[in-house]
Amino acid sequence: MEHYNMNLTLKIWRQKDAKAKGGFETYQVKNISSEMSFLEMIDVLNEDLITEGKDPIAFDHDCREGICGSCSMYINGKPHGPWKATTVCQLHMRAFKDGETVVVEPWRANAFPVIKDLCVDRSAFDRIVQAGGYISVNTGNAVDGNAIPVDKDKADKSFAAAACIACGACVAACKNSSAMLFVSAKVSHLALLPQGEPERKTRAINMVAQMDKEGFGSCTNIGACEATCPKEIRLTNIARLNAEYLSAALTIDKEN
Amino acid sequence: MTWKQMFTSSIGQKLTMALTGLFLITFLIVHVGLNACIWANDGGQMFNTGANFMSSMLVIRIMEIGLFAGIIIHVIQGLLLFFENKSKRKIGYAIEYGERGSKWYSRSMGLLGTLLLLFLIMHIYHFWVPSRLGGMWNIKPLEEVDYTNGLGKQYHNLYAEMINVFQNPIVVILYVLGCISLAYHLMHGFESAFRTIGVHNNRYLKMLRYVGRGYSIIISIAFAMMPISIYLGWIR
Numbered sequence A: 001m002e003h004y005n006m007n008l009t010l011k012i013w014r015q016k017d018a019k020a021k022g023g024f025e026t027y028q029v030k031n032i033s034s035e036m037s038f039l040e041m042i043d044v045l046n047e048d049l050i051t052e053g054k055d056p057i058a059f060d061h062d063c064r065e066g067i068c069g070s071c072s073m074y075i076n077g078k079p080h081g082p083w084k085a086t087t088v089c090q091l092h093m094r095a096f097k098d099g100e101t102v103v104v105e106p107w108r109a110n111a112f113p114v115i116k117d118l119c120v121d122r123s124a125f126d127r128i129v130q131a132g133g134y135i136s137v138n139t140g141n142a143v144d145g146n147a148i149p150v151d152k153d154k155a156d157k158s159f160a161a162a163a164c165i166a167c168g169a170c171v172a173a174c175k176n177s178s179a180m181l182f183v184s185a186k187v188s189h190l191a192l193l194p195q196g197e198p199e200r201k202t203r204a205i206n207m208v209a210q211m212d213k214e215g216f217g218s219c220t221n222i223g224a225c226e227a228t229c230p231k232e233i234r235l236t237n238i239a240r241l242n243a244e245y246l247s248a249a250l251t252i253d254k255e256n
Numbered sequence B: 001m002t003w004k005q006m007f008t009s010s011i012g013q014k015l016t017m018a019l020t021g022l023f024l025i026t027f028l029i030v031h032v033g034l035n036a037c038i039w040a041n042d043g044g045q046m047f048n049t050g051a052n053f054m055s056s057m058l059v060i061r062i063m064e065i066g067l068f069a070g071i072i073i074h075v076i077q078g079l080l081l082f083f084e085n086k087s088k089r090k091i092g093y094a095i096e097y098g099e100r101g102s103k104w105y106s107r108s109m110g111l112l113g114t115l116l117l118l119f120l121i122m123h124i125y126h127f128w129v130p131s132r133l134g135g136m137w138n139i140k141p142l143e144e145v146d147y148t149n150g151l152g153k154q155y156h157n158l159y160a161e162m163i164n165v166f167q168n169p170i171v172v173i174l175y176v177l178g179c180i181s182l183a184y185h186l187m188h189g190f191e192s193a194f195r196t197i198g199v200h201n202n203r204y205l206k207m208l209r210y211v212g213r214g215y216s217i218i219i220s221i222a223f224a225m226m227p228i229s230i231y232l233g234w235i236r
């Protein structure tokens, strides 16, 4: 693919802190290489801002290779920008044309309050995982990987669900700010494996209860999340979560 | 886990939507089947006898209460969820996410449902009120007909009421609009309800998608053709 340089107009959400009102600021960036990642382009802009003695734009990032799930920018109306199955850190500037205007917003959901600029507080996801997104095992030597037989089809589906990086794009895209795609990926990943069996019912019930407590909406099965997920987590996982939750709720023998 | 915790959870509330929705879907099959008797073009005898047979059965009268309860629960729970979900994003986006991955009617279930509610109020006023409450208060009762060669058994002439109501072109248009709302509400709702109750097997989901679309389109066209047939004088 041909290399080219571009000039862009950026409209970026700036907000001093969680309490401040915030608003869009317009920036011009020049000579941006088509080979840069979107975050590198923001780095260039931040260098300029620092040289000018201004406050650089705060944004989350860590691995910059699409696996940690910390980068989170809503670019031109889509979480993680225009490419399919891509995180912003893996989005390259060749996705944009010279002279384009690019609007960058933080994830929007009551459950993900803005901390500063483009950084939002996604600790709600951590608390959902703490509520049951794990398996309890004895410490000590690692068990032989193949000691417990697992059906290939289930292993594949579990692995596909485990690819969720907890980025929150599904919430950001959903009209109900629902976290069901995320929670369904976490629940499916473990429910499909024998290791997840012992805590299967309490996991589904506790994770859904925590999800509701954190203030996410309910799922209306429209599919916006699936279309934006950088890890292509399937909507069927949500139907599986419904099955896991309902059968657990109907059969668990615990009074409270 | 208490029943209350289950039915007030997000998934539990969706279960209520799905179960009441599927109940209504089942009811519509009976409803469309019975109403299709008007096309026998026998002056309404088959339809009136059928309708009277239904209303004379105790089971059906009990089901009728269930039907009203089902609609009311579906509407209240649906609107509660709609406003609840809307409130989860207090500060919105400058650029909307739009139609990626979803259909407009899937995103408009609250609106389509509200249109259906308005339609249902009109519909109940047109037929259920005179048929069941006619004679009480100042409500004009339906005419009676006799299909028993003078034995005196009287049947409510719902058919005559249909012919009467559907002479008004505005009413016919409102009914057709109601059927269009129904078609789109169910194009999403049918499949969604099965996902909500936990069907996640891809083979079944694919089948349900086609069955759901087929059901939505066929049932809505069948209902819409009733006022149209009468208005255009295809049946009298």
Ligand code: HEM
Binding pocket: A219, A220, A221, B014, B015, B017, B018, B020, B021, B022, B024, B025, B028, B071, B074, B075, B078, B079, B081, B082, B109, B110, B112, B113, B114, B116, B117, B118, B120, B185, B188, B189, B190, B192, B193, B194, B196
């Ligand atoms: C009378 C007024 C009605 C209103 C206000 C209404 C409202 C709604 C709303 C807001 C939803 C979305 C709920 C959600 O996805 O969380 C919904 C879903 C649904 N509705 Fe209705 N509706 C009405 C009538 C009907 C009728 C007459 C039928 C069936 C013949 C029906 C069948 C369904 C089904 C199957 C769903 C899917 C449930 C799910 O997603 O799990 N609705 N309705």
Ligand code: SF4
Binding pocket: A163, A164, A165, A166, A167, A168, A169, A170, A171, A181, A182, A185, A228, A229, A230, A231, A232, A233
């Ligand atoms: S399901 Fe997809 S969009 Fe949602 S948190 Fe996981 S990786 Fe991100």
Ligand code: FES
Binding pocket: A060, A061, A062, A063, A064, A065, A066, A067, A068, A069, A070, A071, A087, A088, A089, A090, A165
């Ligand atoms: S920075 Fe880790 S996924 Fe983007």
